[in-house]
Amino acid sequence: MANSIKKIPNSQTVITDIYYDAIIIGSGIGGLVTATQLAAKGAKVLVLERYLIPGGSAGYFERHGYRFDVGASMIFGFGQRGTTNLLTRALDAVNVSLEVIPDMVQIHYHLPNGLDLKVERNYEKFLQNLIAYFPHEAKGIRRFYDECWRVFNCLNCMDLLSLEEPRYLMRMFFQHPLACLGLLRYLPQNAGDVARRYIKDPLLLKFIDMECYCWSVVPADMTPMINAGMVFSDRHYGGVNYPKGGVGQIAQKLVEGLIQAGGNIKYQARVTQILTEKGRAVGVKLANGQIYRAKRIVSNATRWHTFHKLLPQKKFPSNEKKWQQSYQKSPSFLTLHMGIQAYCLPVKTECHHIVLEDWEKMADSEGTIFVSIPTLLDPDLAPAGYHIVHAFTPHWINDWQGLSVKNYEANKEKAAWRIIERLEKIFPGLDASLDYLEVGTPRTHRRFLGREDGTYGPIPRRKLRGLLAMPFNRTAIPGLYCVGDSTFPGQGLNAVAFSGFACAHRIAVDLGLN
Numbered sequence: 001m002a003n004s005i006k007k008i009p010n011s012q013t014v015i016t017d018i019y020y021d022a023i024i025i026g027s028g029i030g031g032l033v034t035a036t037q038l039a040a041k042g043a044k045v046l047v048l049e050r051y052l053i054p055g056g057s058a059g060y061f062e063r064h065g066y067r068f069d070v071g072a073s074m075i076f077g078f079g080q081r082g083t084t085n086l087l088t089r090a091l092d093a094v095n096v097s098l099e100v101i102p103d104m105v106q107i108h109y110h111l112p113n114g115l116d117l118k119v120e121r122n123y124e125k126f127l128q129n130l131i132a133y134f135p136h137e138a139k140g141i142r143r144f145y146d147e148c149w150r151v152f153n154c155l156n157c158m159d160l161l162s163l164e165e166p167r168y169l170m171r172m173f174f175q176h177p178l179a180c181l182g183l184l185r186y187l188p189q190n191a192g193d194v195a196r197r198y199i200k201d202p203l204l205l206k207f208i209d210m211e212c213y214c215w216s217v218v219p220a221d222m223t224p225m226i227n228a229g230m231v232f233s234d235r236h237y238g239g240v241n242y243p244k245g246g247v248g249q250i251a252q253k254l255v256e257g258l259i260q261a262g263g264n265i266k267y268q269a270r271v272t273q274i275l276t277e278k279g280r281a282v283g284v285k286l287a288n289g290q291i292y293r294a295k296r297i298v299s300n301a302t303r304w305h306t307f308h309k310l311l312p313q314k315k316f317p318s319n320e321k322k323w324q325q326s327y328q329k330s331p332s333f334l335t336l337h338m339g340i341q342a343y344c345l346p347v348k349t350e351c352h353h354i355v356l357e358d359w360e361k362m363a364d365s366e367g368t369i370f371v372s373i374p375t376l377l378d379p380d381l382a383p384a385g386y387h388i389v390h391a392f393t394p395h396w397i398n399d400w401q402g403l404s405v406k407n408y409e410a411n412k413e414k415a416a417w418r419i420i421e422r423l424e425k426i427f428p429g430l431d432a433s434l435d436y437l438e439v440g441t442p443r444t445h446r447r448f449l450g451r452e453d454g455t456y457g458p459i460p461r462r463k464l465r466g467l468l469a470m471p472f473n474r475t476a477i478p479g480l481y482c483v484g485d486s487t488f489p490g491q492g493l494n495a496v497a498f499s500g501f502a503c504a505h506r507i508a509v510d511l512g513l514n
């Protein structure tokens with residue numbers, strides 16, 4: 001395929017003659033799953049990524065012999081059975097695969113009221129650990145988590161594709177009528193309401209809040225039941241599994257599969273504009289002036305970025321305004337990427353920890369601390385005798401704006417030491433064993449991930465009806481689709497992988513592909 005390009009006289013603009021079936025803006029996991037699915041169906045696909053490597057918030061960076069995951073290292077979707085193992089399936093579709101390492105404890109919680117609890121991969125063991133703290137709620141605990149399984153079982157029996165495709169919905173309904181009716185029932189529900197049906201102990205309800213908050217960034221009352229069903233069951237079914245070589249391998253492998261399937265990706269290709277003709281999205285313009293055209297345009301940038309930055313403001317659709325009245329940006333994170341000497345960690349330390357000292361501060365800036373130690377699963381990510389400790393805690397961009405360079409650096413350092421001091425109680429000697437420290441703020445996330453205010457995705461502004469208000473992939477602009485955590489069902493790698501499957505399915509039907 002000749003890559004012929006023409007320059008418009010007296011202008012920076014260069015138009016390529018290749019006409020793609022689909023252009024995907026961004027190579028986050030949402031974008032890459034869309035691209036690989038379409039390429040596997042024979043579509044001519046181009047991915048445009050502003051950064052140097054693929055993956056977005058599931059990317060990586062290397063310093064002094066350490067390979068750090070940019071985002072969270074707790075990965076769902078790598079199971080071997082059922083239909084909800086969407087990362088395994090996405091890789092499989094383009095004939096690539098990844099070795100994964102099972103994580104036998106999803107989280108070790110260090111919570112107020114002496115609640116020190118491990119979420120074991122074995123469901124019964126987890127229930128017994130929790131019931132040991134709340135024996136008077138044994139029945140309620142089982143009934144709540146069993147109800148989560150009901151949601152999961154409904155999802156895990158059917159192909160997960162576009163809910164905007166009526167023929168697929170009809171097929172699913174005829175093949176799995178009870179599962180579809182079950183999902184319809186759960187779509188408007190939140191986990192908190194279901195939990196309160198079975199559980200009365202206020203401390204246990206706080207624990208359920210934390211169970212939700214640590215991946216949805218909102219308490220149980222605002223966490224959709226469908227997502228809770230996925231997370232609270234899949235951790236015991238497909239399990240949490242870590243990709244050998246680090247989270248960044250997922251994107252690297254998807255890109256390998258994309259290219260083998262005939263797709264194309266360009267790095268340092270920042271899209272500045274989505275081009276429209278007669279109201280329809282027809283192409284994109286890059287920062288260097290280059291123009292690419294396609295039958296369909298997909299944005300893996302956030303909705304805020306897509307509709308405020310990439311499209312002229314007069315094209316701002318009214319349903320996007322409405323969506324923004326329901327959803328706001330989740331906080332970003334203050335992130336500590338640490339290299340430590342291995343002696344600091346006791347034998348049998350778990351990979352993921354949640355640390356909180358005061359329930360009232362769960363959702364505050366610097367309230368909950370998330371910790372991942374991926375080298376406990378894959379030691380090759382650090383030099384021999386060292387570990388990676390990735391600690392992060394919610395932070396808002398406003399606290400980091402308008403500072404002088406000196407104050408910004410000083411605030412970063414102070415905040416980092418506040419976190420290290422708190423972690424010393426869980427990992428005594430952390431400070432003394434520190435070999436490397438790199439601190440990121442919401443500004444870092446904004447800069448390197450291109451995410452508005454460094455956000456990790458949308459969260460409800462108030463209690464909503466489950467997932468009902470979350471938009472699917474099509475937008476009000478014909479030819480333009482969104483994918484990733486600003487679309488149904490929201491944040492999380494397995495969630496954005498679903499969004500990618502759904503987006504590619506809808507586009508394939510629109511383009512008449514198989």
Ligand SMILES: NC(=O)c1ccc[n+]([C@@H]2O[C@H](COP(=O)([O-])OP(=O)(O)OC[C@H]3O[C@@H](n4cnc5c(N)ncnc54)[C@H](O)[C@@H]3O)[C@@H](O)[C@H]2O)c1
Pocket residue numbers: 025026027028029030031048049050051054055056057058071072073074075076247269270271272300301302305448449450451456457483484485486490491492493494496
């Ligand atoms: N443990 C986990 O489950 C885990 C780990 C890491 C990340 N995540 C999740 O991944 C989700 C994000 O995935 P995603 O696919 O929605 O998005 P993403 O932010 O990861 O990827 C978007 C990509 O688009 C690129 N981009 C943005 N604007 C662009 C432009 N104008 N031109 C070209 N490229 C542009 C960015 O550089 C980035 O690579 C988050 O919600 C986070 O929760 C989860």
Ligand SMILES: CC(C)=CCC/C(C)=C/C=C/C(C)=C/C=C/C(C)=C/C=C/C=C(C)/C=C/C=C(C)/C=C/C=C(\C)CCC=C(C)C
Pocket residue numbers: 072073074076107155160161163169170172173180181183184214215216226227228230231352353354370371372489491492493494495498
């Ligand atoms: C037919 C008719 C009528 C009807 C029908 C209906 C239906 C079919 C429906 C359907 C639905 C669906 C398909 C749905 C789907 C869903 C899904 C897939 C979901 C998913 C989800 C997932 C998730 C949410 C995930 C998440 C995760 C996350 C976020 C993670 C994170 C993590 C972190 C942050 C880490 C932390 C921690 C530490 C470190 C400790």
